[in-house]
Amino acid sequence: MKVLVIGSNGQLGRSLQVALPSTYPDSLFFDRSTLDLQNTQAIQPCLRVAQPDVVINASAYTAVDQAEQERELAEVINHHAVARIADFCSGANIPLIHVSTDYVFDGSQRRPYQPTDLPNPASAYGASKLAGEQAIQASGCEHIIVRTAWVFSAYGQNFLKTMIRLGGERDELSIVSDQIGCPTHAGDLAHALIAALEPIKQQTSSSGVYHYAGDRPVSWFEFADAIFARAAAHGLKVPARLSAIPSNEYPTPAPRPAWSVLDSSKFAAAFGAAASNWQQGIDQCLAALKQPLQ
Numbered sequence: 001m002k003v004l005v006i007g008s009n010g011q012l013g014r015s016l017q018v019a020l021p022s023t024y025p026d027s028l029f030f031d032r033s034t035l036d037l038q039n040t041q042a043i044q045p046c047l048r049v050a051q052p053d054v055v056i057n058a059s060a061y062t063a064v065d066q067a068e069q070e071r072e073l074a075e076v077i078n079h080h081a082v083a084r085i086a087d088f089c090s091g092a093n094i095p096l097i098h099v100s101t102d103y104v105f106d107g108s109q110r111r112p113y114q115p116t117d118l119p120n121p122a123s124a125y126g127a128s129k130l131a132g133e134q135a136i137q138a139s140g141c142e143h144i145i146v147r148t149a150w151v152f153s154a155y156g157q158n159f160l161k162t163m164i165r166l167g168g169e170r171d172e173l174s175i176v177s178d179q180i181g182c183p184t185h186a187g188d189l190a191h192a193l194i195a196a197l198e199p200i201k202q203q204t205s206s207s208g209v210y211h212y213a214g215d216r217p218v219s220w221f222e223f224a225d226a227i228f229a230r231a232a233a234h235g236l237k238v239p240a241r242l243s244a245i246p247s248n249e250y251p252t253p254a255p256r257p258a259w260s261v262l263d264s265s266k267f268a269a270a271f272g273a274a275a276s277n278w279q280q281g282i283d284q285c286l287a288a289l290k291q292p293l294q
């Protein structure tokens with residue numbers, strides 16, 4: 001089965017580059033240099049030449065705050081380009097695995113979000129991602145939409161890497177403690193998507209919306225605390241003092257949901273992949289980040 005990954009240079013894309021080829025050696029990986037999604041007219045001709053059996057879309061405009069100023073660009077990448085990809089998959093009669101976000105929810109709920117809960121994005125990024133989901137559903141293609149959250153890895157930009165950098169620079173850090181979510185190790189997410197390929201290989205339909213995220217909800221403060229506990233064990237410098245602050249003491253251009261806990265049980269039941277063990281993920285990332293220093 002020829003699996004085509006779009007957005008192969010991101011956190012998820014790079015994790016798929018590591019995990020996918022052993023099971024699917026014919027996989028193809030397209031980054032921005034092979035397929036620039038901003039050029040929406042070029043998407044379908046490019047996919048036609050590639051002739052995939054299934055597409056995984058790991059690309060996205062992910063600059064949540066910048067999206068408030070760059071709404072049009074976020075819409076192009078997260079909505080219009082996704083619509084083109086979905087239309088191609090529909091026409092070619094091949095499935096699309098697409099990754100979306102917890103930020104499609106407004107965070108007003110106090111129980112874990114199910115895939116059937118009503119989205120109501122509070123940010124331009126969240127709105128553009130929801131529009132992408134809806135375009136896929138409207139295209140009629142076979143699809144697995146996987147909403148994830150708080151993705152971290154040894155690659156690119158993410159909260160864990162920011163904490164490690166700031167921990168090395170400062171003795172004191174203040175971290176928001178009133179936003180609760182589920183950190184997700186990109187490596188676990190990659191393996192979860194590979195598990196979702198199995199029914200596709202068996203030609204059984206699993207079309208729908210799923211959640212796949214970390215197995216234990218925490219605040220950003222608790223996540224930072226867990227990162228520094230493990231960083232200290234790995235011999236890295238950590239701040240002497242970590243303070244918990246409310247969101248209003250750390251204002252951002254895009255509002256964040258106060259509660260974006262995703263329930264991953266539908267995904268586990270359908271594809272057999274347990275929710276991300278993000279505590280193990282922290283250790284794996286720290287080990288990977290230390291490697292160039294050794």
Ligand SMILES: NC(=O)c1ccc[n+]([C@@H]2O[C@H](COP(=O)([O-])OP(=O)(O)OC[C@H]3O[C@@H](n4cnc5c(N)ncnc54)[C@H](OP(=O)(O)O)[C@@H]3O)[C@@H](O)[C@H]2O)c1
Nearest residue numbers: 009010011012032036037038059060062101148149150151
């Ligand atoms: N990161 C999170 O915390 C988080 C949370 C919830 C959901 N998600 C979702 O999870 C998925 C994977 O996220 P991630 O963390 O792996 O994101 P990421 O590291 O930001 O990677 C996104 C990738 O999309 C590519 N991309 C952006 N614009 C493009 C364009 N015009 N043409 C081609 N490629 C383009 C980027 O290319 P370049 O490398 O060239 O810039 C990048 O490689 C996304 O759907 C995201 O919305 C992420």
